[in-house]
Amino acid sequence: MAGWFSSPPRVSPQTLLALAAGVCALVAGGALFLASQAPALGLRLVEHEAGGVRVAEASEAGPLAPGTVLRAALTPSGRVPLEGLLLVDEPDQLGPWERYDDFIARHTALADAAARGALVVEREDGGTVPLVTHPRGLAALPWLFWYQVLVGCAGFLLAAGMLAFRPSDGPARHFALSGLGMLLFCCAAAVYSTREFLLDGRLLWALSMTNMFGATFFTAALVALLACYPRHLGWGWPLAYVVQLAVAGAAMLGWTPGVSWIHGFVLALFSTTFVLALVQWWGTRGRPVERAALMWFLLSIYLGTCLFAGAVLLPAFLGVALPVAQGVMFAVFLFMFAGIALGITRYRLFELDRWWFRALSWFLGGVAVILFDFALAAVLQVSQLGALGVALAASGWLYFPLRQAVWSRWRRRAGRDRGDRAGQWMLALFSARTEEALRSQWHGLLRAEFAPLELLESEEPVATARVSQDGLELTLPALRDGHALRLRHPARGSRLFRREDIEDAQVIAGMARRALEAQREREQGALAERGRLMRDLHDDLGAKLLSLVYMARESETEALARSALRDMRDVLTALEAASCSLAEALGDWGAETRGRAEAMGFQLVWTEEGTGAERWQLSARQRTNIGRVLRESITNALKHARAERLEVRVRWSDGQLSLSVEDDGAAGPSEPSAWKTGTGTRAIRQRAADLGGTVSWEAGAAGCRVELRVPLEAPAA
Structure with missing residues (x-):
């Protein structure tokens, strides 16, 4: 394991994404096969208050009517009492191993009898009725099955998508392993928790253990993740996997105090993440970028996991009835995966950027087309060639045109918004009359556009705009030659600079430079015209006024001539600016x-x-x-x-x-x-x-x- 975490695999992101999709298809496809081939009776059974089970719903062609109470099943291996125990969705909530083993044994006997066509049930009045089973089929699977499978696949693909672009990053690998654990426990639980009634006890045990292994592995991966991200706290992270493997092995061998004890272990292992979170919090003091990323990271993790722990793990460990079905609560784990995915664009978690979403969306779009083709072939029982034709037609006529329309509209709106802003930028910059006013307008636009906590101008030659310090600082050339302008902590410190910010900053800087050039050209033209006027006044009018001063015979005429000469000099002084x-x-x-x-x-x-x-x-x-x-x-x-x-x-x-x-x-x-x-x-x-x-x-x-x-x-x- 240590070698896998230290040596980056030499594969492309596309290959890793394809492998992840293959793993997802393998696990989800296995769950679909097992659930569709499970025996079905055409009955919906519920626990009866006076003992036994009651038929709540039944197919019209079936031998049992709704309301019938069943006491036992007669199998070749003996009489099997029918109780509410057999209807439990989650076997790991049964407590002691004795109850769990009895649950598995009864289901094994019932499934064997159904497979041999020898399943007979005993009614409350003592009468017996033979029952015949048939494969359940994909069309009969309830929505909760599809819901759990889709949740598990979505979480795993999001986590694997990060690993595909950061294969050498240890934290990304731990995160991908947590997604794998989620895929395992979601798909395993989807099969046995949504069974109609019967399921082979041996398969039930295997699925229950897979669910338990996936849950503990998911938690161990979270512990390892917080031990390595955002700061590496040492090499203690393998201990989480070692302890998890040991406990999972002990549970499979029945060496733990009880099957429900596994929930206590998951809670204890999960509690260590709080200690690691405090250590990470203390280690990021004085580092606003790392602290902001850690806050978002912890919020994403604990928003979903704490809800699941409070609604499922803790009640199951205490033997209290769950307030909501465990399968429904699986969706809260998507808060973690989706939150961290959003954190990539906000804080560049795992050193990824917004392009990660684009690449993964293209890949998932292809997966969606494949799944659509599979659903047509499996659920609607269309031939393989026909399903492919319908899938291609739907993709070509519906999906891609709709996607292109949405994308084009979004791009037009984004371009229009940027065009409107560009017009406002140009109006503000080209309306400045002096270089100082232009510089002030430019700084004001940068503050309005990026809302930095700091805007500093320093003497440093910069050729083009660039982002440094992990997105904390944006540097671009200033209007004065040999000077640079630094913007720090955009959006008042709530985010980092992105690639789009560099483009906008370059556009604003280019407009400011053109406005400065236009301003200097106007000034040069005005100076040239002013110089011409000064020469004409000085050489022509000035000479004549001076001659008039010397030629005046009367004092009043001389005073008037001197006043006119003085006014002319004032005009020349004003023209000299x-x-x-x-x-x-x-x-x-x-x-x-x-x-x-x-x-x-x-x-x-x-x-x-x-x-x-x-x-x-x-x-x-x-x-x-x-x-x-x-x-x-x-x-x-x-x-x-x-x-x-x-x-x-x-x-x-x-x-x-x-x-x-x-x-x-x-x-x-x-x-x-x-x-x-x-x-x-x-x-x-x-x-x-x-x-x-x-x-x-x-x-x-x-x-x-x-x-x-x-x-x-x-x-x-």
């Missing part, structure tokens, strides 16, 4: 305003309120527009209000800049809403709106006060 600190802008605005006060003869009071002016950054657009609002406000006060004194106050705090100009001139009517709006006023409003701010005119202490409020950009680093 040169930012500056607030302190630098305040110095320029103050110097210009003081120069105008000296030249035009008005009194100026300049006040600045705020700290850290050198930390706040102004763009060229902000600097130019605020300066022009200040200049236009002073011009309006001097021209229209004939002011002699101006008070300019600049305040900044909490990302807000306030600029007010108050004069002592004639403000006009007392209500500012009645003041006349001119070209200069409209220009001030437009500039304030362009900066995302507001402007207001109010009556001051003597004249008019204009106040501009604009938001400031974040302080420069």
